[in-house]
Amino acid sequence: MSKGQRKRLGTAYHEAGHAVADTVLGLHVTNVEIVRRKDTLGRSSSLGILRYEGGSRREQRSIARDAIISAYAGVEAQRLVETPEVYADDADRNNAFWLSRTYCVMPRNCSYVGDDSHVAYLERLRTEAKRLVRREWTKIEAVATELLAKRKLTGDRVREICARVTGGPMSPSIPLAETSQQWRRRRIAAAAARASTPTVHV
Numbered sequence: 001m002s003k004g005q006r007k008r009l010g011t012a013y014h015e016a017g018h019a020v021a022d023t024v025l026g027l028h029v030t031n032v033e034i035v036r037r038k039d040t041l042g043r044s045s046s047l048g049i050l051r052y053e054g055g056s057r058r059e060q061r062s063i064a065r066d067a068i069i070s071a072y073a074g075v076e077a078q079r080l081v082e083t084p085e086v087y088a089d090d091a092d093r094n095n096a097f098w099l100s101r102t103y104c105v106m107p108r109n110c111s112y113v114g115d116d117s118h119v120a121y122l123e124r125l126r127t128e129a130k131r132l133v134r135r136e137w138t139k140i141e142a143v144a145t146e147l148l149a150k151r152k153l154t155g156d157r158v159r160e161i162c163a164r165v166t167g168g169p170m171s172p173s174i175p176l177a178e179t180s181q182q183w184r185r186r187r188i189a190a191a192a193a194r195a196s197t198p199t200v201h202v
């Protein structure tokens with residue numbers, strides 16, 4: 001296998017890691033692709049935290065915690081087929097940190113953002129991501145294989161592949177906010193325009 005092929009394989013597993021983690025955690029993947037863009041080799045996109053039903057801080061925090069695990073799942077899946085470059089998950093780590101800070105996904109004994117307890121807590125979420133990747137490896141392999149052949153998959157297709165691997169029904173997804181009005185109200189209430197940015201793992 002050439003170096004380029006190995007890198008492409010690594011990218012497919014990386015994006016499949018994000019997409020499968022999101023799917024099994026009930027988050028909505030919109031699409032996943034391995035297409036080279038300006039400074040990325042691929043991406044897996046899912047809906048922003050505020051798009052989900054249930055507006056309490058606690059609910060948002062729980063969804064954000066899962067999104068952090070998914071952010072770590074990309075490079076952890078990649079690691080099992082290729083040695084990633086040192087900075088391969090920079091954007092993912094920044095995203096995990098941003099989610100943690102924005103939605104207060106922090107340990108109780110945290111005294112300030114980025115202190116030792118906060119860093120240790122994020123490392124525990126990374127360990128959860130590693131476990132998830134091993135547990136869901138057959139699904140990740142199936143999604144990565146189809147991604148290598150087609151380059152782009154919809155979130156629905158990812159769910160279909162995951163269900164086929166399990167041989168059962170599709171895993172349930174977290175319900176979305178019912179109406180656009182409701183969604184708009186919550187967005188205004190959140191008073192944070194940037195919190196409406198979709199989650200993009202690269």
Ligand SMILES: [Zn+2]
Nearest residue numbers: 074092201202
């Ligand atoms: Zn990533």
